[in-house]
Amino acid sequence: MYDSLINVNGNQVPTLDILLMLTVISLLPSLLIMVTSFARTVIILSFLRNAIGVQQTPPNMVLVGIAIFLTLFIMDPVIKQINTEAYTPYKNQEITQEEAIARAQVPLKEFMLTNTEKSSLQLFVDMSDAEEVENEVDLPMTVVIPAFMTSELKRGFTAGFLLYIPFLLIDIVVSSTLMSMGMMMLPPAMISMPFKLLLFVTVNGWELLFSTIVNSFR
Numbered sequence: 001m002y003d004s005l006i007n008v009n010g011n012q013v014p015t016l017d018i019l020l021m022l023t024v025i026s027l028l029p030s031l032l033i034m035v036t037s038f039a040r041t042v043i044i045l046s047f048l049r050n051a052i053g054v055q056q057t058p059p060n061m062v063l064v065g066i067a068i069f070l071t072l073f074i075m076d077p078v079i080k081q082i083n084t085e086a087y088t089p090y091k092n093q094e095i096t097q098e099e100a101i102a103r104a105q106v107p108l109k110e111f112m113l114t115n116t117e118k119s120s121l122q123l124f125v126d127m128s129d130a131e132e133v134e135n136e137v138d139l140p141m142t143v144v145i146p147a148f149m150t151s152e153l154k155r156g157f158t159a160g161f162l163l164y165i166p167f168l169l170i171d172i173v174v175s176s177t178l179m180s181m182g183m184m185m186l187p188p189a190m191i192s193m194p195f196k197l198l199l200f201v202t203v204n205g206w207e208l209l210f211s212t213i214v215n216s217f218r
Contacts, residue, residue: 034145035108037074037115037217040156042067044213047160051167052196053189070210074217081107109137112148115217120154121147155216167196 033039045063049055058066072079082104090100113121113136124147125139133139174192199205 034149035112036071037152037213038067038071039149040152040159040216041070041074041213043153043156044159044163044209047156048163048209051160051164052200053167053193070213074214075111078107078111105141106137109139109141109144112144113137115151116144116148117151117154120150123147123150159212159216166199170195170199 042063045067049058049063085107086095086100086103089095089103090097095103121136121139121144124143128140128143171189171192174195178191
């Protein structure tokens with residue numbers, strides 16, 4: 001077993017490199033989620049579904065699919081910049097692997113720092129005891145990524161709170177109306193659901209929501 005691992009690819013890949021590569025591949029989805037707009041997008045979509053009161057519609061697979069393609073749309077300029085400045089020169093053997101990784105980090109850091117609150121960034125800079133830098137892009141990824149994720153969670157929950165308000169008002173009006181009519185045994189959620197859906201469709205909610213999410217990153 002040991003020899004078979006050592007001799008993979010013509011005796012060019014040692015066992016440790018194989019294990020490291022498998023580890024990176026297994027963590028790649030999580031890494032991509034943490035450095036892109038995916039987290040905020042899927043949080044907002046989940047809050048919207050709960051606010052309307054439809055627990056399984058759209059299903060999780062649909063929400064994740066929407067979040068993925070919105071993320072690709074939002075991250076398209078960053079992806080193109082990485083392709084131009086890092087991947088293409090590396091593919092043409094103009095730069096080394098280390099240089100390609102360093103170049104690829106710059107557009108990602110610029111994107112994350114643009115969407116990171118100063119207070120969150122300063123918090124992790126202080127906790128990490130990182131050296132003072134003139135340019136924030138020079139901060140290590142171990143500082144930028146958690147600061148970015150903290151800001152994304154905060155903004156995602158803030159957007160979820162704002163989404164809840166109009167639907168909560170509908171619930172309050174329906175509940176008050178049913179109580180005044182003496183129909184306390186009738187579930188308010190059953191009556192308010194059509195009004196919530198009507199409101200969301202009337203204001204063209206999907207287009208409004210998607211445009212707001214995309215513009216929040218620009």
